[in-house]
Amino acid sequence: MAAEQVRLLVVHGGHEFETNQFLQVFRDNTNVTFEVAQHPAAHARWQAEPAKEWDVLVLYDFWQEIGDEAKADLVARLKEGKGLVVLHHALANYQKWPEFERIVGGKFYLEKQTVNNVEKPQSTYKHDVEFTVRIANNQHPVTQGLTNFVIHDEVYGGFDVSSQTHALLTTEEPASGKTIAWAKTYEAARVVYIQLGHDHLAYENPSFRRLVANAIRWVAKRD
Ligand SMILES: [Zn+2]
Secondary structure, three states: HHHHEEEEEEEEOOOOOOHHHHHHHHHHOOOEEEEEEEOOOOHHOOOOOHHHOOOOEEEEOOOOOOHHHHHHHOOOOOOOOOOOEEEHHHOOOOOOOOHHHHHHOOEEEOOOEEEEEEEEEOOOOEEEEEEEEEEEOOOOHOOOOOEEEEEEEEEEEEEEOOOEEHHHEEEHHHOOOEEEEEEEEEEEEEEEEOOOOOOHHHHOOOOHHHHHHHHHHHHOOOO
16 A cells, blocks of 8 residues: 555765666565655755655765754654665765764775774775675564575675674675674664665665665564
């Protein structure tokens, strides 16, 4: 029923991608409706009134500039219990806003940085890797219906994963960090990060689609 569909706000900007094939993931999901917002206009959609139009924020952006109002709006929406799904390169967003790392539960370092007196090297990426993804927790709602799978995608290395996260997917691929998807909470919100999703070879992978659909349903508290 239409009334039960989860309403998404899909945010992009700052990074090229195969737009049509990416959005097809959401067009093909009959459990959602979606609107697309592109930076720099996207932040305005996080304000209280416009946010009444969406239940779950899907971040597929690659963006650094954020003002105090947008920071406060995002935190306020999460305190209200809106859901958040963060995909792929959005792990590198807002490098200079530490709360974003706390929200997402991880960070991709665009340049080397010293954090708490620890030198963090620049994170890495490698395109066109065919690798096996393992289900780390088959009891979690986000991994329901999934078994270990092979995907052709970009991998990241040297990124941080918070101890406040629950691992959903791992890989032994040497060019990749071990944990590549996780679930957590932030204030009243449920949050899922999925590192997969560089291009159509990921978008069209049935396991990727199942993951994204499960993540949306879980963060929307429809499970
Ligand atoms: Zn990518």
